[in-house]
Amino acid sequence: MLQKTLADFTDKEIMPVRDKIDDDVTHEKIINPILKKLQVDLGCQRNAIPKDYGGNQLSIVACALKQEQVGRGDYGISMHSAVTEWCWVPVLLAHLAPFSPKAKAWAKAVLDEFAPKFTSNEFHAGCFNMSEPDSACDIENAQNEGRTIKVTAKLEGNEWVINGNKLWASNAGIADLNCVICNMDPKLGIDAFALVYVPEPWPGVSHGKPEVKCGMQSDRNNSTYFDNVRVPKEWGLQGPEAWALFKNALAAPMPLNAAHAVGILQGAFDVLLDYTGERVAGGKPIRQHLSSAMILGEMASVIT
Ligand SMILES: Cc1cc2nc3c(=O)[nH]c(=O)nc-3n(C[C@H](O)[C@H](O)[C@H](O)COP(=O)(O)OP(=O)(O)OC[C@H]3O[C@@H](n4cnc5c(N)ncnc54)[C@H](O)[C@@H]3O)c2cc1C
Structure with missing residues (x-):
């Protein structure tokens, strides 16, 4: 049923215009109307939000079926959709799986604050903001234990203060919510690793120019600059549990990417x-x- 719905969507909404997608530099003419139909009308921006928050709580297999069908039409449209799901994966896991009360409280704070936007009838996007100018696959490499992350998050009173640059993340610059991969002190590795959710627009968050690519116009990749960005303490989780959630979140896109291909x-x-x-x-x-x-x-x- 899901596969058929998305196959029909791709045939009807993407196939007739896919040759023109690369020319839609502003995304306003072709790309955003398609994304709104997929993400809002078909409800895909709710896929990785728990059922008790009004989300679809789809399995990875179901999300992969979406990637296969939408990717058949346009890589960037399906990438956009997958990355919104990716942004939500850490809190979805913390909410559903057996994590500590501290991790559950973090998931609750993030879900209470941001899930209503994504389950509404307005178009919203998420970003998993991890890669950095000096380190991207080295951040993904678990053996480095987060020691190559240069974006820092420091706790000051009841706030996280984030500084540094991210690079290349999909949906950066158009997302309403970032899951920012940080470290409180990179020397300490996993113990200081932190996942902090940052909404946009937000004071201190800015972006560069979108990357120019060939054949992937609808996947918006951009830098993100964090300049003394302050968010409430409740929106961040640090330490080994945050690291465990990050590693699981890194595994989530693999079946999606395979289906995508x-x-x-x-x-x-x-x-x-x-x-x-x-x-x-x-x-x-x-x-x-x-x-x-x-x-x-x-x-x-x-x-x-
Ligand atoms: C279309 C697209 C979408 C993306 N979306 C996102 C996103 O949503 N979020 C996000 O955070 N990032 C995103 N990225 C960035 C992506 O995660 C990185 O490109 C990826 O992690 C690889 O990093 P890199 O390109 O910097 O490769 P590099 O770090 O430059 O590595 C390139 C190669 O160098 C070698 N190498 C690097 N380090 C070592 C080492 N220590 N030892 C031995 N060999 C090494 C390896 O062969 C490696 O494959 C996206 C990128 C693209 C192209």
């Missing part, structure tokens, strides 16, 4: 199938020649 392959294969059916050479459509049919068959067997 299958969708992209399927989309490319569909184009190829059309072309080889229309192009006539040697007296018949080229896909009816044995050599072409063998290649197409081999490709189809890899995708499905």
Whole structure:
């Protein structure tokens, strides 16, 4: 049912305009109207919000099915949707899984404050703001235990104070909520690791120019600058539990990305199938020649 709904959505809303998506630099003409239909009308911006907060609380498998179908139409649209889910994964896990009362209180504070926006009929986006200019895959590498993170979060009274630069995150600059990957003191590794939620617009948060890419216009990638950004203490969690949630959150996109890749392959294969059916050479459509049919068959067997 979910797969069929999203397949129909992709065929109806994305396929007819996908050749024009890369030209929609402001996102206003084509991209945002599609995102609003997917994220608000079909409810995908609620996918990683718990049911008791009005969310869909979808499984990873269900989210992966979405990625496959939407990715078949446009990589960036599906990436946008997945990253909003990603932003919510740490609090979703803390809320549902057996974590400490401290982690549960953090999840409750974040959900109480921000979930109502995402379950409303307004369009909202989330950002998992992790990568940095000097370290991206080295932050993802758990062996480094968060020691390469340079964005710092310090506790001052009842507030977190965040400073530093993030780079490349999807939805940065358009997101209403960031899950910011920080460290209180990188030398201390996991013990000082912190996950802090920062809404936008917010004093001290700014962005650079969106990255120019080829074929991924609807996935907005941007830098984020944190300049003495102050948020309430309740919106951040530090220490080994935050680290455990981060590691789990890093695993979550893997099946989504795999399904995403299958969708992209399927989309490319569909184009190829059309072309080889229309192009006539040697007296018949080229896909009816044995050599072409063998290649197409081999490709189809890899995708499905
Ligand atoms: C389309 C797109 C969307 C993205 N979305 C997000 C997002 O939503 N949130 C976010 O935070 N980031 C995002 N990123 C950034 C992404 O997470 C990083 O690009 C990724 O982690 C790889 O980091 P890097 O590009 O800096 O590679 P680098 O860190 O430059 O590493 C490149 C290569 O160098 C080698 N290398 C690096 N360090 C070491 C080492 N210590 N030892 C040995 N070899 C090493 C490895 O071979 C590695 O593969 C996105 C990037 C893209 C392109």
